[in-house]
Every structure is written in C-alpha cells, then in structure tokens.
Amino acid sequence: MNALSRRALLATSLAFGLGAGAAQAADLKVGLSVSLSGPNSSLGVPYSKGMQAAVAYKPEINGRKVQLIVLDDNSDPTTAGRNARKLIEEEKVDVIMGTSGVPAAIAMAQVAAETSTPFIGLTPIALKGKELDWTVTVAQPTQLMVDAVVDRMKKANTKTVAYIGFSDAWGDLVYDALMQATQKAGIKVVTNERYARADQSVTGQVLKIIATHPDAVMTGGAGTPGALPYITLAERGYKGPIYGQHGLINADFVRVGGQAAAGTQVPTGPIIVAEQLPDGYPTKKVSMDFRNVFQKVNNAPTTDAFSAYSFDGYLVFADAAARAMAATKTEPGTPAFRVALRDAIMTTKEVVGVHGVYNFKKGDLYGVDERARVIVKLENGQWKLVP
Amino acid sequence: MTWDVALILGIDGMANGSVYLLAGLGLVLIFSVTRVVFVPFGDVAAFSALSLAAFETGKQPATIGLVLTLAALATIAEVVSLVRRGEAAGIPKAILGWGVLPALPCALAWLVAGRQLPHVVFILAAILLVVPITPLVARLALQPIADASTLVLLIASLALHFLLSGLGLLFFGPEGSRTAPLAEGSLSIGGFSVSGQVLLMVGAAIVLSGLFFLAFERTAVGKALRATAVNRVGARLVGIRPARTALLAYTFASVLAGFIGVLVAPATTMYYDSGFLIGLKAFVAAIIGGLVSYPLTALGALAVGIVESFGSFWSGALKDVIVFSLLIPVLMLRSAMTKHPEEEVEEIDQ
Numbered sequence: 230m231n232a233l234s235r236r237a238l239l240a241t242s243l244a245f246g247l248g249a250g251a252a253q254a255a256d257l258k259v260g261l262s263v264s265l266s267g268p269n270s271s272l273g274v275p276y277s278k279g280m281q282a283a284v285a286y287k288p289e290i291n292g293r294k295v296q297l298i299v300l301d302d303n304s305d306p307t308t309a310g311r312n313a314r315k316l317i318e319e320e321k322v323d324v325i326m327g328t329s330g331v332p333a334a335i336a337m338a339q340v341a342a343e344t345s346t347p348f349i350g351l352t353p354i355a356l357k358g359k360e361l362d363w364t365v366t367v368a369q370p371t372q373l374m375v376d377a378v379v380d381r382m383k384k385a386n387t388k389t390v391a392y393i394g395f396s397d398a399w400g401d402l403v404y405d406a407l408m409q410a411t412q413k414a415g416i417k418v419v420t421n422e423r424y425a426r427a428d429q430s431v432t433g434q435v436l437k438i439i440a441t442h443p444d445a446v447m448t449g450g451a452g453t454p455g456a457l458p459y460i461t462l463a464e465r466g467y468k469g470p471i472y473g474q475h476g477l478i479n480a481d482f483v484r485v486g487g488q489a490a491a492g493t494q495v496p497t498g499p500i501i502v503a504e505q506l507p508d509g510y511p512t513k514k515v516s517m518d519f520r521n522v523f524q525k526v527n528n529a530p531t532t533d534a535f536s537a538y539s540f541d542g543y544l545v546f547a548d549a550a551a552r553a554m555a556a557t558k559t560e561p562g563t564p565a566f567r568v569a570l571r572d573a574i575m576t577t578k579e580v581v582g583v584h585g586v587y588n589f590k591k592g593d594l595y596g597v598d599e600r601a602r603v604i605v606k607l608e609n610g611q612w613k614l615v616p
Numbered sequence: 617m618t619w620d621v622a623l624i625l626g627i628d629g630m631a632n633g634s635v636y637l638l639a640g641l642g643l644v645l646i647f648s649v650t651r652v653v654f655v656p657f658g659d660v661a662a663f664s665a666l667s668l669a670a671f672e673t674g675k676q677p678a679t680i681g682l683v684l685t686l687a688a689l690a691t692i693a694e695v696v697s698l699v700r701r702g703e704a705a706g707i708p709k710a711i712l713g714w715g716v717l718p719a720l721p722c723a724l725a726w727l728v729a730g731r732q733l734p735h736v737v738f739i740l741a742a743i744l745l746v747v748p749i750t751p752l753v754a755r756l757a758l759q760p761i762a763d764a765s766t767l768v769l770l771i772a773s774l775a776l777h778f779l780l781s782g783l784g785l786l787f788f789g790p791e792g793s794r795t796a797p798l799a800e801g802s803l804s805i806g807g808f809s810v811s812g813q814v815l816l817m818v819g820a821a822i823v824l825s826g827l828f829f830l831a832f833e834r835t836a837v838g839k840a841l842r843a844t845a846v847n848r849v850g851a852r853l854v855g856i857r858p859a860r861t862a863l864l865a866y867t868f869a870s871v872l873a874g875f876i877g878v879l880v881a882p883a884t885t886m887y888y889d890s891g892f893l894i895g896l897k898a899f900v901a902a903i904i905g906g907l908v909s910y911p912l913t914a915l916g917a918l919a920v921g922i923v924e925s926f927g928s929f930w931s932g933a934l935k936d937v938i939v940f941s942l943l944i945p946v947l948m949l950r951s952a953m954t955k956h957p958e959e960e961v962e963e964i965d966q
Contacts, residue, residue, distance in 0.1 A: 271790050396933040423933040427893050429635075429884040432628040433928030433935075436621050453792040453885055460794075464811075465624075481791035485885055 255562045257295045257550055259284070259543070260316030262327040262337060263351075267304025271452075272329035272535050276351055279536025280326070282523040283543035290547050291554050293561065302328055310336035317344045321562050323550070323570055326351060326542045329535075331398065338364040345564065347571040349546060351538040353402075354594060361592055365574055367541040367584065369475070369602060370595045374496040375406035377602050378447065378472045381494060381615075383414045385470065387445045390416055391438040393431065393458045394449020396423035403449030403474055419443050426454040435461040445469055451476030456486035463489035470494065478534050483610050494615060496602045498584035500537040505614040511600055515544075516583045534584070541582030545589075545596075548580045549573035617929070623808060625925045631814040631883065633921020634821030638876050639898030640905065640913040641828060642869035647907045648845035649865040652758055652769045653899070657873055658891025659780040660749050664877025665886040666784070667725070668742035669793035676729045678787035679745050680722045686752035691715035693756060714755070718748035735796060743874035750870035751863055753780070759859060777892065784888030792885040798878070817879050824875060825914060832910075841865060845908075897924070897939060904946050916946075 261280050264273030277299055284297045298320050302309040309328050316322045317340065326349045327337050334354045341348035342360040350366030382390060392407060394400030400423055411418055419441045422434035435458065438446060448458050448471065455477045462471065473495040483490065499506055503516035519540050523531045531537065553559070553569040560566055577589040577596060585601025605612040639657060646654040667677035694710040721744035728741045757776055761768060799812030832838035843851040844861040852858060876894065880886065897920050904916025920939055927938035 268785065268790050393932075424928070425936065427887065427890050428928075428935075429632060429880070429890070429893075430628055430925070431928065431932070433625055433925055433930075434932040436624060437929055440621070452790075453887070456794075457885060479791075485792060485794045487794075 254293060255560055257290055257293050257561045258298065258320060258322040259295060259546065260298050260300070260313075260320055260322035260325040261539075262300045262302050262309055262312035262316065262325065264304040264329045264333075265299075265301035267302075269304035269329035269333075273301075273304070275531075275533045275535040276327075276329065276539045278527050279523065279531075279539030280543060282519065282526045282536065283540045285526045286518065286522045286540070287543070287547050290550050293554070295547075298322060302333060304330065304333075306330065306333040306336045309333035310340050313337040313340035313348075314344070317341075317346050322346070323561050323567060324349060324546050326539070326546070328352070331355060334366075345571075346567050347546075347549075347574055349542040349574070350594070351535075351542050356594060361594065363571055364594060365545070365577075365589045365596060366594050367538050367545060367582065367587065367596070369498065369585065369597050371402050371474070372406045372409065373595075373597065373599075374475050374602055375403060376410045377496040377599075377604055378474065378494070379407070379410035379414050379416065381604055382411075382416055382445055382472065385445070387416055387470075389419050389441070389443045390445045390447050390472075391420040391422070391441055391443035392418055392447050392449065393420070393422040393424070393434055393438060395451070395454070396425050399451055399476065400449045403447075403476075407447055407449075418447075424457065428454075428457065431457050431461045432465075434458075435465050435467075438462070439465055439467055443469065446471045448473045448477070452479050453481045453485045455479075456482050456490055459486050459493065460489040475534070478605075478612070480532055483607065486607075491607055491609075494604055494606050497605050497612070498534055498537060498601060499603045500531075500583040501534060501612055502603060502605055502614040503583070506603075511581055511586055512583055515581050519583045537583045541584050541587070544582050545574065545577055545580055545587055546570075549577060620808075621929070625929055626922060627810055627814055629922030629925030630918065631817045631921070632924055633918035634818045635876055635880050635894060636898045636901050636920050637821045637914050637917035638824060638872050638879075639894055640901035640917045641825060641910060642872040643895070643898055643902045644905060644907055644910060644913050645828075645841070645865050645872075646869050647902070649841055650754075650758070650762065650769075650862045651766050652754075652773050653766075653907075654750075654866075654869065655770075655773045655777040655892075655895060656753065656780045657750075657869065657898070658893070658895030659777060659784060659889075660746050660870060660873035660891070661876040661880070661894060662784060662886055662888060662891030663749065663780075664742050664746040664874040665795065665881035666788045666793055666877075666888065667745050668738055668795050668878050668881055669886070670788075671725075671729055671738040671742060672735075672795055674730045677725060677742070677745065679749075680725050682783060682787070683718055683722050683745065683748050683752070686756065687715050687718040687748065690718075690752045690755045714752075718752060721745045721747060735798075739798070739878050742878055743871070746874045746877065747867065747870045749780075750873065751866040754862070754866045759862070762859070762862065777895075781889045781892065784891075788888050790888070792887040792890070793881070794885050795878070795881040797882045813883050817883065820875060820879055824872065825910070828910070837864060900940065900943055903943060906950060 263276040264270050284295055300312040302312050313325050316325050324347045328334055334350050334352050338348050338356055338360045341363045348364045353368045354366050392404055394403050420438050424431045471493050473493050475497045477495050478497045478501055499512050500516050506513045549570055553573040557569040559569050575589055575591045577587050580587040585597035587596040589596040604615045606615045642657055646652055663679050667679045670677035691711055691714040694714050695707055698706050725741045725745045728737055753776055757772055797813055799816045802809040802811045832842055840856045840861050843856055844858055848858050901917035901920050902913050905913030924939045927935040
C-alpha cells in the first residue's frame with residue numbers, strides 16, 4: 230500500500246467516523262426494483278446479479294462512489310410501483326431501474342414521470358405522452374429483432390410463413406412485428422395460431438399449420454412453453470425451417486425442446502455469443518469484460534441475456550451521470566441533478582454496452598440499432614452465431 | 617377438415633381425455649366420501665411429474681422435504697389429539713402410521729436419486745413419493761373440519777391448492793420439465809400411426825378404472841367407501857369409521873395423481889402450476905358425472921378431451937372457453953332433470 234492510498238483510506242475512515250463529514254461529497258444512488266421472488270424470479274435474479282457486476286465494474290463515477298439499493302417486487306406490478314416510490318422518496322435515489330414484465334415496468338415509469346426521476350427500463354416497454362420524458366429502455370424493440378428474422382426468411386427465398394404464438398400480449402407483439410416486416414419483404418403470413426402458456430397440447434393448431442404447407446414457421450413463445458410448437462411440429466413430421474425470437478434464449482427452452490428445437494434460428498443480443506463474435510465487432514471487448522467481472526462477483530458464468538441488460542442499463546447511467554456532473558456542477562441527490570441526469574441520458578451518444586450501442590433521444594424509448602442483434606442457431610444444445 | 621385431421625385430433629383428444637378420466641375418478645372418489653372438492657389434486661400430479669424429472673436429471677426431488685415436513689406435522693397433530701383425548705396408548709401406532717410410513721417412500725427416493733437406474737425405478741419412486749402428500753395434507757387441513765359445510769371444505773381445499781402450488785414454485789422453479797418417453801415407437805392401424813405414449817395413456821386409464829371398478833364391487837374396503845359415500849351416518853352405524861374411509865379415499869386418489877403425473881410428463885411440458893388446469897378440466901368431467909357417477913365422469917372426461925382437441929383446431933385462443941362452456945348445457949340439463957328438494961339438510965355427525 231503506498232502513502233497516497235493510505236492517506237485516502239485514512240480520510241475516508243475519518244469521514245465515516247465523524248458521521249456525515251461536511252466536506253464529504255454525496256454518493257450517487259441507484260435504485261433497482263426487480264422480481265427476486267414470484268413467477269418472474271427467473272428473470273429478476275439475473276437482473277440483480279448483472280447489476281452487482283456492473284457496480285463492481287465501475288464502482289466510482291467522476292470520483293463519486295455509487296450506492297446500489299435493490300428491492301424485490303414479488304413479480305407484482307403494484308409492488309413495483311410502490312418500490313419505485315420508496316426508492317425515490319425514502320432513499321432519494323438519482324435513477325431507478327427495473328424490472329421484469331411490461332406492466333410492472335410501466336408502473337415504475339409512471340412513478341418516475343410523476344416524481345421527475347430518470348427511469349432506465351431493462352425490458353421492452355410501451356409508453357405514451359408525458360411518461361416518455363423520463364424513461365428509456367435498454368431492451369431491443371421487438372420489431373428490430375423480428376426484422377432480422379424476416380431478413381433471413383427472405384434470403385432463404387421463403388414465400389409463405391405460418392405463425393404460432395402465445396395467446397397473450399407477447400404473442401400479439403411478435404405477430405404484429407411479423408406482419409409489418411413480412412409486408413415489406415413480400416412474404417405471406419398464412420396462419421395466426423395461438424396457445425396458452427399452460428396448454429397441454431398444440432396438436433390442433435399444428436395440424437392447421439401443416440395443412441397450409443408453409444415454407445417456414447415462426448413461433449411467438451418464450452421460455453419452456455415456447456418449446457411446445459417445436460415438439461409438436463417435429464412429431465407431426467414438419468421438415469421446414471422454424472424461426473423464433475429472443476424470448477426463446479433460455480437454458481430451459483433448450484433442455485425441454487431437445488432434438489425438436491435443434492436448428493431453430495432466433496435473433497438475440499450479441500452478448501449471448503460474445504466469444505464467437507468477430508474481433509472487430511463493436512460490443513465484443515465490453516462483453517468479454519462483462520463476462521469476467523460477472524464471474525468474479527457471482528462466482529458463476531453468465532448464461533442469460535437478462536444480467537446483461539442490467540449491465541447495459543448501468544453503463545448508460547454511468548456515462549450520463551459523468552456528463553451531468555461535469556457539465557452542470559449539480560450535486561447528486563438533488564432534483565436539479567435528476568433533471569441534468571435525465572437530459573444527459575436523453576442525449577446518450579454511442580455508448581457501447583454488451584447488448585448493443587446506445588443512442589437515446591427525447592421522445593424515443595429505444596436506443597439501439599442493427600448492432601444490437603445477431604441471428605443465432607441452436608446446434609447440439611448450444612447457440613451458434615450465424616453470420 | 618379432412619378425415620385424417622379428424623382422426624389425429626380424435627386420438628389426441630382421447631389421450632388428454634384419459635388423463636382427465638383418471639383425475640375425474642380421483643375427484644369423484646374424494647368428493648363422494650368426504651364432500652371435499654379436492655382442488656390440489658392436480659398439484660399432486662404435477663409434483664409426481666416434476667419429481668420424476670428431477671430423478672432423471674440426477675437431482676434429489678425437493679418433494680422429499682415436503683413429505684417429511686408434512687409427516688412431522690401430521691405426527692405432532694395426531695399425538696396432540698391423542699393426548700387430549702387421554703388415549704396415550706395409541707401414540708406409538710400414530711407415530712408409526714403418520715411419521716414412519718410416509719418416510720419410507722422418501723428413503724426410497726433418497727436412495728435412487730442421482731444413480732443410474734432403469735427408468736421404471738424412477739417412475740415407481742416418483743409415484744410412491746407423492747402418495748403420502750394427499751392423506752397428510754388432508755389430515756392436517758381437512759380432517760379437523762371434516763364436519764363443516766361443503767363450502768367451508770371447498771375454501772380450505774382451495775387454500776391448500778395455493779399453498780401447494782406456491783411450494784411447487786419454490787421447489788421446482790418457474791420453468792417446466794418434460795421427461796423421457798415411457799413408450800417408444802408407434803403402432804400402425806390401417807395406415808395410420810398412433811404413438812406408443814398415447815396408447816399407454818389410454819391403456820393406463822382403462823386398466824386403472826377397471827381396477828377401481830373391481831375394487832368397489834368386490835372388496836370390503838371398496839364397499840365401505842361406497843357406504844360412506846351414500847350415507848355417512850348410516851355407515852358409522854354399521855361400524856365404518858368415516859375418518860378411516862376418508863384416509864383411504866385420499867390415498868387412492870393420491871396414487872391416481874401419481875400415475876397421472878408420470879403419464880402426462882413425457883407428453884407435455886409440466887410446470888409447477890399445470891396441475892391446476894388438469895384438475896379444472898377433470899372437474900368439468902366430474903360435474904358431467906354429477907360428482908357421484910364414475911361411468912358418467914369417464915364419459916365426460918373423454919368428451920372434455922375431444923372437445924378440447926377439436927376446439928384447439930378451430931380456435932386455439934378460445935379452446936379453454938369452448939371446454940368450460942361445456943358446463944352450461946350440462947348444468948341446464950341436470951337442473952331440469954333433478955327434482956329440487958325442499959331444503960338440503962346437512963347431516964352432522966359428531
């Protein structure tokens with residue numbers, strides 16, 4: 230230990246010893262509300278781990294320490310909204326982030342707009358009007374992802390595609406994106422079959438799909454229930470290509486889908502196949518850093534896309550906070566700083582994360598472009614990059 | 617719709633229907649003997665499926681801990697009630713019956729978990745492991761209020777469902793599992809192939825319901841169950857103990873649930889909460905049977921399976937609506953056919 234750091238240590242311990250030392254600058258506070266329990270905990274737990282890794286990766290911004298406060302929303306939108314209020318009013322955080330599930334994220338965005346606090350969403354989200362002023366999200370919009378799939382279909386000379394998806398908002402979202410993309414590409418969508426997450430069988434729907442003899446099938450499911458159409462299509466002898474979307478990037482989907490899901494092509498953020506990316510890929514270096522720091526903090530490798538969204542959310546915040554503090558001289562913990570931070574987030578330029586490169590502007594929730602998606606193929610239970 | 621499609625849908629419906637049939641039999645059995653609509657029935661089936669999946673992946677199923685905890689609680693409850701009644705002599709027997717007996721399948725499960733054994737051993741262990749769950753939860757939650765009104769019993773059983781499915785989420789996580797197929801290959805009938813799994817499901821339903829029929833018609837235990845179902849007070853008068861028959865009914869139903877779990881797990885992805893939907897559809901079948909008739913319940917179960925299968929072809933999104941709206945004509949018919957009694961008098965036997 231050299232003299233300088235020893236003195237720094239002494240100074241900090243003194244400052245802590247004397248309580249809030251008058252000269253001590255306020256820490257930056259990040260509030261995270263995620264689902265650590267309840268049905269969404271398979272997403273929420275990685276979100277939280279990714280955020281821990283991010284804070285370990287950049288524990289200080291412009292010499293200010295960052296404090297992370299994590300609350301559990303029990304996978305419940307109402308609790309998510311209450312958590313957001315608690316973080317802002319009691320903990321006086323500078324930014325809130327969260328959470329799994331669109332309704333819960335919307336609840337947080339509403340509180341953010343009401344209390345004038347920046348909100349960085351970690352999931353896709355749908356907002357209108359005033360709430361847009363305080364919210365951005367690091368997730369890729371569904372349209373961007375589905376466009377990439379339809380691109381592949383066009384390259385494979387597909388003329389007709391059958392659709393089967395969840396009978397809920399996710400199924401609708403993927404279907405709408407598919408319709409929009411295929412219209413431009415001149416591909417015909419021949420079915421719109423739906424099933425519920427808890428369904429035992431999709432034989433009826435699959436028979437209808439096979440009756441239309443489509444060139445390809447697109448699925449709009451997520452997680453393990455997303456594997457059901459794959460298994461039934463294989464059982465019924467369907468041989469054509471099957472495409473999916475990023476909801477299927479999940480170890481349990483691979484486990485349950487087994488041989489039936491082999492060869493499916495889905496879009497995803499580049500972090501999933503970081504090692505396989507070409508060296509010049511913009512997100513490769515940060516991705517490898519993320520892998521390392523995550524391994525160090527959590528003693529386990531990353532296997533999911535969710536922890537990576539947290540990491541990116543934090544990087545966007547860190548970049549904006551550095552600029553806000555340098556430009557406006559406002560103190561963290563004050564309303565003035567929150568406004569400055571918001572303005573800085575809304576002018577984010579080329580911040581390189583692990584899921585993509587972020588450029589935010591006011592009135593637009595999403596900040597990623599084509600660099601935030603790659604197409605991967607399931608081979609022998611592993612996702613392989615398809616260039 | 618061509619004949620091919622209709623045939624495939626029909627067979628798929630039969631396979632689902634045979635699962636609902638077994639579940640329906642279990643529901644009717646429990647209801648007729650105890651007046652409890654046993655909502656957690658499906659959860660027990662899901663536990664058996666997920667325990668089997670855990671065995672297959674070489675893990676200890678968390679069900680072991682659940683059974684042991686329930687057994688400990690039930691033993692305590694039993695011992696306390698014996699002491700209160702001044703029948704301390706019965707304590708060793710209570711410990712043996714409520715504590716040691718349920719622990720046996722746990723020991724078996726603990727022994728086979730994580731080993732390379734034939735698949736059939738795992739299936740057996742999974743079924744045996746869930747058998748104590750129903751009698752134990754019933755002893756803890758339902759037996760103390762056995763004489764309450766049907767509505768109170770229903771509410772208690774609904775609460776049990778939420779408890780068990782919550783525990784299921786805790787034990788097995790939110791993602792589902794699928795187990796290895798029980799029967800490989802397929803059978804070709806007139807140029808049309810039926811998978812072995814479907815044959816097995818239908819076959820198991822036929823064999824198990826046949827065994828049920830024989831047990832009810834030919835054995836003293838079956839007759840005691842029927843007697844309790846017909847009239848609890850009367851059965852008591854001729855020396856049948858309702859608590860004992862209820863315990864038997866719960867155990868039989870638990871065995872059925874265990875079979876359902878291992879039968880559906882290879883054909884569909886099972887989640888911690890997928891048992892509820894199976895139970896709900898079996899309930900529709902049981903309602904068609906008026907919650908008393910086994911043959912009508914069996915027919916109703918097949919009808920539910922087939923309507924579900926065709927419904928999913930016509931409109932995947934509205935499939936469940938179509939299945940549950942089956943209830944409306946059935947209830948109207950039943951209501952028109954029965955003579956309404958003046959006022960139903962609850963028989964209370966203290």
